[in-house]
Amino acid sequence: MKKKSMMLVVVIIVSSLLASCGTYKFQPELNIQVEDFTQTNQNNEEVTLETLKGKPWLAMFIFTNCNTVCPPMTYNMNEVQQALIDEKVEDYNIVAFSIDPEVDTPEVLTEYLNTYSVADTSKWQLLTGYKQEYIEQFARKSFNSHVRNDPKTDQVMHMSSYYLVNADGVVVKDYNGTTDVPVDTIVEDIKVLTK
Helix, strand or coil: CHHHHHHHHHHHHHHHHHHHCCCCCCCCCCCEECCCCEEECCCCCEEEHHHHCCCCEEEEEECCCCCCCHHHHHHHHHHHHHHHHHCCCCCCEEEEEECCCCCCCHHHHHHHHHCCCCCCHHHEEEEECCCHHHHHHHHHHHHCCCEEECCCCCCEEECCEEEEECCCCEEEEEEECCCCCCHHHHHHHHHHHHC
16 A cells, blocks of 8 residues: 555656646746837848847847957857757847947947857847947836946946847846856747747
8 A cells, every 4th residue: 555655656746747847937027118229230231129029139238349248248149049049949139239339330240240150140130330328328228237338448337137128129037148147048938939
């Protein structure tokens, strides 16, 4: 009798574990509407909030002269994209807003992106073509993100987060973009938002 009870407990535990597999639940943590914008990408093409709608996108704030967090953020985003490719996820974009737009021309942004051997550059939109003051207020209002030029150096202070924006242009989640990047969670979240 004890053996049967023990077997029943084991069967229930295994069934519970199997049932929980594949039942990932997306939990939005933010609800911030991205302000409308019209900006220029690395290919000298116009990108707007409207043209990005219809697919989820990952956003980040970087600049090409950055000597701290931007290189690992860009490298890690490339790793996220590779994981998306491995999972056969296709309907997404990666949007990087330059926070040093006077230096980061489309040509400079193209050169920067090329140094990372990105798996699929067609998904990347590196944006520029605005004033420094604009990107500081845009980051604050649209992403609740801090960006500030340091007049004493050629560096710009900023947060190192990735932001998940849904197909309607609403920021729904953020993640650490430098260390312990939750690549699997990001991929699962995007998969949920593309269904």
